[in-house]
Amino acid sequence: MIDKAHQRSQSYGVAIHDEPDCSSLAKGRLSDMLEESRLLFQHAAPVMETLYEQIANTHSMVLLTSAKGMVLHSLGDNDFLEKASRVALIPGMDWSEKTKGTNAIGTALSEEEPITIYGSQHYMSANKSLTCSCSPIFDPYGQVVGALDVTGDHRSHHQHTLALVRMSAQMIENHMFAGSFPKAVRLHFHSRPEFLGTLVEGIAVFTPEGRFLSANRSAQFQLGLSFNALQAHTFSSLFDLPISALFELFGGSVQAPRQLCMHNGVAVWCRAEAKPASPWAAPQLAPVQPAEPPRSAAQRKPHFSSLQYLDTGDPQIAAIIHKLRRVADRDIPVMILGETGSGKDLLAQAIHNDSARAGQPFVPVNCASIPESLIEAELFGYEEGAFTGARKKGAMGKIAQAHGGTLFLDEIGDMPKHLQARLLRVLQERKVSPLGAGKEVEVDVTVISATHKNLKEMIARGEFREDLYYRLNGLVVRLPALRERSDFELVVRKVLQSLCASGQQMDIAPAVMELLAQYHWPGNVRQLHNLLRTAVAMVGDQGCIGLHDLPDDFLEELQGRSAWPATPAAATDTLLAAPGEALTDSQRLQDVTLNAMAQMLRLHKGNVSAAAKALGVSRNTIYRKKNLLPPDLLD
Template sequence: MDAQSGRAAAIAVQAPPEQDAHLVIDEAHQRSKAFGVCSDDAPDFSSLAISQLKAVLEENRFLFQHAVPVMETLYGQIANTHSMVLLTSAQGMVLHSMGDNDFLEKANRVALVPGMDWSEKTKGTNAIGTALSAQQAVTVHGDQHFMSANQALTCSCAPILDPYGQIVGALDVTGDHRSYHQHTIALVRMSAQMIENHMFAGSFPKAVRVHFHSRPEFLGTLVEGIAAFTPEGRFLSANRSAQFQLGMSYGALQAHTFSSLFGLPISALFELFGGASLAPRQLCLHNGVSVWCRTETKPVGPWATPIVSPLSGDGAAPPARSSAPQKAQLSSLQYLDTGDAQLSAVIAKLRKVVDRDIPVMILGETGSGKDLLAQAIHNDSARARQPFVAVNCASIPDTLIEAELFGYEEGAFTGARKKGATGKILQAHGGTLFLDEIGDMPKHLQARLLRVLQERKVSPLGAAKEVEVDVTIISATHKNLKELIARGDFRDDLYYRLNGLVVRLPALRERSDFQAVVKKVLHCMRENCPEVTIAPQVMELLQAYHWPGNVRQLHNLLRTAAVMVEDDCVIRLEHLPDDFLDELRTPLRSPMVAPPVHAAEPPLMPSVGAPPVPDDMADDSQSLQDVTINAMAQMLRLHKGNVSAAAKALGVSRNTIYRKKNLLPPDLLD
């Protein structure tokens, strides 16, 4: 390997050195003692007052806005593992949390809740405080916690840096110490880096941003370097990966320009790319390493690429549309229609109500693409050039949602910003307001929202007058609102105001267009890289899986696998995450509950006739298919050939069973 290749390989696989984990814990214990923390101290429940928490949240608004979508995705990956995800300030104050209900109760007992200080000064050695003190990602497991009260926990935390290299907060996953997993820290690191990259894009919307890596397939991934410059070439900032590839800290880079780092004037960059994000080009860094680059002069897209390329998917106003005729005529709803009969019927209904001032309510499981469908409705409407504003009612703390929705005047509450803030409803004036997870809206705000919908006027907090507003409303939920109404948790008058047209978005396992969805997901991740394909045996396994996280889970899995592929760009078993492969080895251990088995009926899998799945799945995928076929056969016998009942028990679609028809015993299917 020559010197150039060696340097490029190092960039692809190395990471900046960190302290040894044991040394980090030892030093944290020494600090804890110096702070006067006692190991047998009881948990401190003296949290901030609501007004103080509002002020802290307002101070950390930029971090909060960019972190919550990533937290939702991270939680989707660890759901049902007795865990929770937390966001903290740079001082260790918990700003926001989400997690499994059973574990949230346990977290409450140790004061692991918003408004609590989890710095080392108050809690001793713990992942949040120690990661912030050591300025590196760390796992604190069980009795490594300084306080005995916290030793039932296992925690992995990574600090979050702003675009100027300063720690602005931390991202943490905490769970029961018995459910410890060594890969959690990697998920937390990746998620923290996602947040940093989002904040980076949000900080320099008008800058020239250069994305680069020694390997072109890594462009558009978490490991790409991103550096921002003024149009004249002055250095503004660089993310962690860029600093590492350039071999300099943020402080050292401030003395540089685009020319000194990339060896050519920035005007040559504009000529090379023609002012647009075209195919990657090779440039040479100041240290002699050749890298592949692409450039942007507009804000980057959302962190999770949607399956419909024209959509933003993050609740922000979509970028201005191209004036090219073919772009203006593109139908987002049509783009979403990938051949599934259920989805086609939904889209046909939606086309009839577009621009008719009829509110739309989208029902569907978490991750099934309700936000994408809402954006598609907006894109096909006469309001397409106006704002599309999304509000996730489940992700905004109860203490902030009122201010987020309705806005506030200066001095409306302690910590309010000078000049106040425009609420989401007014931001959507002239366009579309998307109320995601409407079932989680606090009861006391439902009456205020109803009044806005009826009178088309908004009264910001602290304001003496109302402001007229013109918005189209789209709402979505995965909950049964009629059950909430029966329990008194949701207003029936608001429900009937929102459900002009109710459509149900099918879960991924219920759709017949799985391969088309996979192709669109891969195509949107491809960007300028070679097109990635999937090996046939892997596609069969993906089609047989029940996808509890739906399209979002599929996207996350394929995004990871696409980074792992070899030169032939084919996703194989060895490229799939280990936890996903573990779940495939036991395909019926899913959340679905199978009917009881009577003594005279054959037992459920994987008993007699179901060969065990070996650990080396990458070398022997046929055995997994045998287990899958055997499971389908067992369940069909159990349900006397009723395909619908068998599919429901297995957690797959009827089409999945029909696709295996040729492999199943002929007496089981008509």
């Protein structure tokens, strides 16, 4: 395979000793490519996070590319990212064989096979310091849609890397596969029953009449047939059984595995989803409306895309995620409680992303933000002429837009009482009647609701329907406020990472992190996100967020608070005032900066370099203020 790749490289005219072309692709073109690869990016991003956790601190990086070899997204160790940029391993660069010669990405895409290219096997001299393991990613129709790659220093390669990459690529394929055929008969099978529901199970889908539609790579292997060969088959020819018998086997409520015999004589254990969806069931086969991928290198990446990404170590969050995974795709509605800004909308999106509806629409409705006079039309839709000002040809309501996917009713406690009965009827009968329409439209939605209000108290006051409450609260989870979480620093770094453009390096000064950890965060994660977004803009392309990068109104609010620990060992001191002093209302913002510098200089015994590092400022910044600082504090 390597010899063939070298021959292709030579025929393409790739020069062995050329320097890497590190000129960036136009941002608009990268944005277009991300849009074209939207579904791939959505399903690959959380898998890349997991893969990177497994190889972290090995001088390596994880890359996702398009089917043509363009790098779309990357995650990597800081010490390796700089080296990677020197050989053009950055988003927007083309790593096909036509431009880079023999390399794992380009060769895996050309051969449509997983491969590792060791240092000296690269065609271009500039890439011989790398060892790369790559697997192509196939869509549910057997076409290559991209590639997943791990690239690292050739001296630190691990023999199991390719296996990890292959498993991760298969996981992405299964996620994409799951939601591509929502109305098909889906068969899960393996020769060993304990492997059902795992990454290695075979999945094949058929029309209700038994015509073959698709099969994942594990199914192709077990059946002993390629994707193209399978297209000539039916369920009956593959399992020697009419598909009607499958409905009889799995048509009841019990879903215990059953044995079937494949055309090659091998017996397998199976589960099938052959029933029409029940009023609350998620379509048995998968995906969601993908979260928006970054539209350009300068724009932020999506911050939370799956339940796994939300799990940053807090026991309360871990318990919530464990419960949600237990009820996933089990016909159980979810209600999320929590303070405003605590991330209820992010959790709802993650539930949808990890569900069998992941490729279908995710439609959020904030019941508190829509005027009461319009919410009925927004939810249920309307026909032309239904009311004064109605659009010509009418409009589809949010419930109908969510057909096949997830309807997220945020701030459900603010829904007007007279509409609660209509919503309950929709949930019970799975039909919606637009305003002014003489007919009902069938809808298949799963509902996630959220509120910061106490609905039981509202029920007692007659403000919320009890029957609707019990329809919505199949599983109730309560998100902790940001100030209650034990994983605060990790949350801060996750949010900060989401705000940084690809390749941008950003840190937070230790003193600032300590200050943030002591704040009470009334606006929770949303407030943190807005604060860090401003700070990132103040710092620029590279650097460390210091006290002077925080918004003035935030610092002014902190002036009025009396409990800012300067260090864990001095919890009774204030961060911005010298020991024994208290902040007064007359202090200006200049005092905040000077007192912070004075405190850090005292803490570091006059060492300007150490104090500057703790505050996230340069030494010159402190020296410029030296005339305003106590002279005994400067070394």
